[in-house]
Amino acid sequence: MSNKIFTEKEVKLLSQNKYVKKVSMKAITYTDEFKRIFISENEKGKLARDIFETHGFDIDILGINRVKSASKRWRKAYKNNGVIGLKDTRKQNSGRPREKELSLEEKYERLKAQNNLLKAENELLKKLDMIERGAIKKK
Known part of the structure; x- marks a missing residue:
């Protein structure tokens, strides 16, 4: 997680992007679609910063460290598990499993x-x- 805290104005601006699933003052969750787009364009040689900017993200708001870490995390997940590795599974795996x-x-x-x-x-x-x-x- 980045140390950069978003202002309320930045949160509102980021939440309007169609590739943002959820955003708070501390974190941003990107859509699975954006992650797939990112990987395909990155494999064609496009830089992470350019991909984010092309898809409506302001790097000054996000911070270059957040872009780099997301890029690294997604490439690693894609390398290990393919497209399935890019899927956000937090909703399905929330909390302790229920025992009857x-x-x-x-x-x-x-x-x-x-x-x-x-x-x-x-x-x-x-x-x-x-x-x-x-x-x-x-x-």
Whole structure:
């Protein structure tokens, strides 16, 4: 996040841009469409600053550091995950996942499965211990 704080006038001006999803005094969220446009134009050799200016952003308001960091973040996300990496998933992943109340049968089944897993783990550890002891005796 940038250290630059937007004034109320700047927030109002930025929110009028069709490529801005949300803007506050501290942060700006760009649309997924703008991120895709940015990547395609950037791959053609266009500079980040020029892409932002072409699409109606005032660099003096945004600040060059915000442009550079967004550019770096989007290129990295695109490189790692393609177009899907540019998608804003915060709405789908908000907060702690909800857990429904389990019935007694479901709790029992979970505990039984956990118990079986621990038994298998103990058996494995016993076998490994026996193998190691056998290897030590042979030396």
